[in-house]
Amino acid sequence: MSESSDPGHHKGSSDGMRVLSYLLAGPLCYGGIGWLVDHFWLHSGLLLPIGVVVGMVLSIILIIRRHSVAP
Structure with a gap:
């Protein structure tokens, strides 16, 4: 069977x-949210990091939960 016809080849x-x-x-996303909150409300410079x-x-956590489930 060739590699291109194997359905699991690109998995x-x-x-x-x-x-x-x-x-x-x-x-x-969360860094952006932190920057927005910090920029417009708190002005502390801590919420971005x-x-x-x-x-x-x-x-x-999401990667571990999604990929640790047995198929």
Whole structure:
């Protein structure tokens, strides 16, 4: 059977892209929310890094929960 006709051939690649998108989107979204709240209300400069860290932690938790389920 050739690689192009194997239905599971691209599964690893799509899983990798999904994980990468979670790792990028979480810190960007929560960092952006932290920056907006900090910029318009608090003016402390602390919510952007807190948002990035919270976004990364939540992304990792989501990846573990989604990919640890047995098929």
